Amino acid sequence: MADEKIELLVCLGTGCESAKSDVLFAKLSDEIKKHKLENKAAVKRIGCHGLCQQGPVIAVEPEGLFYCQVKESDIEEIIQSHLIKGKPVERLFYEHDDGTRIPHYRDIPFYAKQTRVVLKNSGHIDPSKIDDYIAVGGYKGLERALKEMSPEEVIEEVYNSGLRGRGGAGFPTGLKWKFARSSPGDVKYAICNADEGDPGAFMDGSILVADPHSVLEGLSIAAYAIGAREAFIYVRHEYPSAVASLKKALKQSYERGFLGENILGTGFNLDIRMMEGAGAFVCGEETALMASIEGKRGMPRPRPPFPTEAGLWGKPTVINNVKSLAAVAIILREGWEWFKSIGTEGSPGTAIFSLTGKVKNTGLVEVPMGATLRHIIFDVGGGVGTGREFKAVQTGGPAGGCLPKEKLDLPVDFDSLREAGAIMGSGGMIVMDETTCMVDVARYFLSFTQQESCGKCTPCRMGTLEMLKILDKIREGRGEEGDIEKLLELCDTVVKGSLCGLGQNAPNPVLTTIKYFREEYEAHIRDKTCPAMVCRDLVKYVIDPDLCIGCGACSRICPTGAAQGEKKQAHHIEQDMCIKCGACLEVCPPKASAVLKIPISKTLADIKGGAQ
Amino acid sequence: MQAPPTDQLHSKLIPMLQEIQERLGYIAPEAVEWLAKELKLSEQEIYGVATFYNFFRLNPPGRHEIRVCLGTACHVQGNEKLLDTICERLGIQPGETTPDGRYSLERVACVGACALAPAIVIDDEVHGRMTQRALQRLLDKIDREDEEAMKKRGEK
Ligand SMILES: Cc1cc2nc3c(=O)[nH]c(=O)nc-3n(C[C@H](O)[C@H](O)[C@H](O)COP(=O)(O)O)c2cc1C
Ligand code: FES
Numbered sequence: 001m002a003d004e005k006i007e008l009l010v011c012l013g014t015g016c017e018s019a020k021s022d023v024l025f026a027k028l029s030d031e032i033k034k035h036k037l038e039n040k041a042a043v044k045r046i047g048c049h050g051l052c053q054q055g056p057v058i059a060v061e062p063e064g065l066f067y068c069q070v071k072e073s074d075i076e077e078i079i080q081s082h083l084i085k086g087k088p089v090e091r092l093f094y095e096h097d098d099g100t101r102i103p104h105y106r107d108i109p110f111y112a113k114q115t116r117v118v119l120k121n122s123g124h125i126d127p128s129k130i131d132d133y134i135a136v137g138g139y140k141g142l143e144r145a146l147k148e149m150s151p152e153e154v155i156e157e158v159y160n161s162g163l164r165g166r167g168g169a170g171f172p173t174g175l176k177w178k179f180a181r182s183s184p185g186d187v188k189y190a191i192c193n194a195d196e197g198d199p200g201a202f203m204d205g206s207i208l209v210a211d212p213h214s215v216l217e218g219l220s221i222a223a224y225a226i227g228a229r230e231a232f233i234y235v236r237h238e239y240p241s242a243v244a245s246l247k248k249a250l251k252q253s254y255e256r257g258f259l260g261e262n263i264l265g266t267g268f269n270l271d272i273r274m275m276e277g278a279g280a281f282v283c284g285e286e287t288a289l290m291a292s293i294e295g296k297r298g299m300p301r302p303r304p305p306f307p308t309e310a311g312l313w314g315k316p317t318v319i320n321n322v323k324s325l326a327a328v329a330i331i332l333r334e335g336w337e338w339f340k341s342i343g344t345e346g347s348p349g350t351a352i353f354s355l356t357g358k359v360k361n362t363g364l365v366e367v368p369m370g371a372t373l374r375h376i377i378f379d380v381g382g383g384v385g386t387g388r389e390f391k392a393v394q395t396g397g398p399a400g401g402c403l404p405k406e407k408l409d410l411p412v413d414f415d416s417l418r419e420a421g422a423i424m425g426s427g428g429m430i431v432m433d434e435t436t437c438m439v440d441v442a443r444y445f446l447s448f449t450q451q452e453s454c455g456k457c458t459p460c461r462m463g464t465l466e467m468l469k470i471l472d473k474i475r476e477g478r479g480e481e482g483d484i485e486k487l488l489e490l491c492d493t494v495v496k497g498s499l500c501g502l503g504q505n506a507p508n509p510v511l512t513t514i515k516y517f518r519e520e521y522e523a524h525i526r527d528k529t530c531p532a533m534v535c536r537d538l539v540k541y542v543i544d545p546d547l548c549i550g551c552g553a554c555s556r557i558c559p560t561g562a563a564q565g566e567k568k569q570a571h572h573i574e575q576d577m578c579i580k581c582g583a584c585l586e587v588c589p590p591k592a593s594a595v596l597k598i599p600i601s602k603t604l605a606d607i608k609g610g611a612q
Numbered sequence: 613m614q615a616p617p618t619d620q621l622h623s624k625l626i627p628m629l630q631e632i633q634e635r636l637g638y639i640a641p642e643a644v645e646w647l648a649k650e651l652k653l654s655e656q657e658i659y660g661v662a663t664f665y666n667f668f669r670l671n672p673p674g675r676h677e678i679r680v681c682l683g684t685a686c687h688v689q690g691n692e693k694l695l696d697t698i699c700e701r702l703g704i705q706p707g708e709t710t711p712d713g714r715y716s717l718e719r720v721a722c723v724g725a726c727a728l729a730p731a732i733v734i735d736d737e738v739h740g741r742m743t744q745r746a747l748q749r750l751l752d753k754i755d756r757e758d759e760e761a762m763k764k765r766g767e768k
Pocket of ligand 2: 199200684686724726727729730
């Protein structure tokens with residue numbers, strides 16, 4: 001249809017926003033006004049469209065065209081060429097590996113190879129407009145639940161769908177609700193866990209920014225099912241845009257009668273309150289999270305009793321992850337049979353990952369459960385992309401594990417990943433290549449859990465500290481024979497002696513890296529080398545005087561003054577002053593490539609001699 | 613009429629601490645004194661909660677707040693090296709403020725820009741795909757602007 005209005009959808013997800021997409025939005029709006037194109041085109045805000053790597057992105061609907069890495073200076077051409085002359089700006093289309101341009105996002109492998117169910121609205125509707133959500137079937141699920149079904153029937157529907165909790169543990173959602181419903185008491189609570197503790201994952205935050213009503217709808221359905229009149233949504237505080245998006249969505253839901261008293265005229269009352277977290281990883285754990293809502297230190301407590309019997313303020317409580325609740329809204333709208341037809345027998349539905357690290361297409365990915373790691377990393381993600389070798393993939397955050405190349409054909413579902421020593425987790429997926437050191441990664445996660453341990457259980461508090469000390473020793477080149485065995489013993493102690501999932505899973509990154517990359521530990525311990533050249537005590541930076549052109553880039557950026565030399569003369573690095581920040585290597589012009597990172601035990605002559 | 617009244621009161625503690633920090637930039641001792649009366653809690657209880665959560669700071673922040681993301685994606689992309697550079701340049705460690713009160717430095721675990729790692733947040737603005745060079749430019753720019761502002765004020 002030639003005269004259909006063109007919609008320019010500017011992504012304001014965290015990734016694109018950090019690439020200044022808000023400036024593009026403002027400029028596009030201004031220019032459209034200036035050129036009096038309001039009848040022909042409209043600018044819309046969207047949440048994360050998915051392919052963050054190419055940000056800032058602008059989608060053009062209804063055609064489904066896709067502009068990548070748009071700069072402020074490109075706007076004029078988009079206006080002139082696309083909007084005025086009807087000729088899309090080809091050079092901004094996605095560039096395929098073979099150099100050809102792909103105009104439509106649906107043809108870009110990153111999108112073509114996904115199955116978007118929960119993320120269907122993300123990047124397509126304006127999250128700040130409840131009508132956009134309603135127009136795509138939003139709140140139909142809630143309406144059906146409230147008007148056509150008893151709470152028991154709703155629970156049955158969710159149970160039949162086979163939905164398992166997307167917060168990490170994979171507990172059947174319908175069953176959890178059944179427990180809470182049958183717990184005695186008039187006062188019950190429903191909570192949405194939007195704490196997204198995994199450091200390096202952004203799925204839950206993105207959904208809240210891109211499609212907040214889907215989560216509110218799911219939470220309302222949960223509340224109705226278990227008999228709660230009050231619900232909470234606990235959001236991670238590092239996500240200011242998620243908080244803002246939710247605030248707006250809550251306000252609109254109240255205004256439109258989806259929340260408050262006598263919802264949709266059915267007599268059902270519900271209040272949802274938002275609470276911001278305060279930066280403690282352990283508060284993602286359900287009992288700690290409830291303590292935090294109560295205004296206390298977020299310490300986990302033993303279960304049983306489970307929250308479904310005695311949760312918030314001792315009342316029966318259901319707590320679900322953002323993605324679980326977004327899926328609930330869809331299940332109630334489309335029916336359990338449909339949902340169950342996606343994914344695997346044991347894990348129906350889809351899996352959502354935030355794909356990051358050493359992978360070509362970083363972004364938000366949704367695939368049917370049971371898809372292989374290879375499918376996600378290579379078909380959707382486009383592979384490592386640096387020309388380097390794939391080494392490992394990490395899932396499950398600090399509680400998860402690293403899997404090697406040999407495991408790439410593993411289907412992604414709750415059970416297979418756990419068998420391999422990793423976990424499904426909440427959706428963080430970080431790809432690592434040969435420049436990632438597995439000892440360093442294990443140490444990274446352990447130092448994270450160590451710091452975030454609430455300190456209640458001694459094995460968790462002290463065991464992880466002990467492990468951290470050994471890993472530090474290894475990384476600094478002071479490792480000894482027997483260290484690996486000591487680590488394994490400590491892992492066992494920590495797993496067995498910890499009350500909550502934080503401690504119980506803390507050793508996973510260490511266990512899996514030892515299991516699959518033991519030779520890397522051994523290289524650190526026996527040869528005092530870091531094969532990935534990451535561990536700073538085992539590498540040094542040197543300048544090859546034969547290659548140095550004396551441009552002075554290194555000495556200008558060096559924060560300590562370690563990179564020295566006269567203009568136009570070969571430079572050198574004072575090793576005593578060097579903090580190994582790598583700035584010199586980054587700025588050394590490619591035509592010279594005079595700065596080298598070499599093993600600490602080697603000299604420049606060794607390296608050059610070896611190369612000849 | 614859901615939770616008992618004192619429970620309801622206590623559940624206001626964290627949101628109120630957040631509001632105080634938003635307004636003052638930190639949890640000032642006078643604010644704790646006031647809160648204790650308001651919520652019928654001891655000051656000790658309030659400090660117990662405030663120190664448990666990473667978000668709350670008990671000393672005033674610098675005029676420019678730098679937060680270096682050390683989430684997994686940013687770690688894998690080498691953000692620790694950028695943190696070292698900042699520490700060296702400012703002469704402070706994470707959690708500290710420069711003696712002139714201009715900069716404070718924090719480490720955070722993920723700001724949601726993982727796809728564009730490594731990320732650094734300066735004065736609430738997220739900068740993705742950071743490099744040593746980009747970092748140097750950003751900090752130079754802030755220094756320049758501050759200097760100009762100072763000159764202007766000096767002239768008045
Ligand atoms: C240390 C720790 C951190 C957790 N962090 C989160 C989190 O950030 N988000 C989340 O949804 N679940 C998290 N969980 C899992 C929750 O305890 C809980 O199982 C989940 O919110 C239940 O929701 P679901 O059934 O929909 O998965 C965490 C668990 C542990 C042990
Ligand atoms: S890990 Fe740094 S933004 Fe997520």
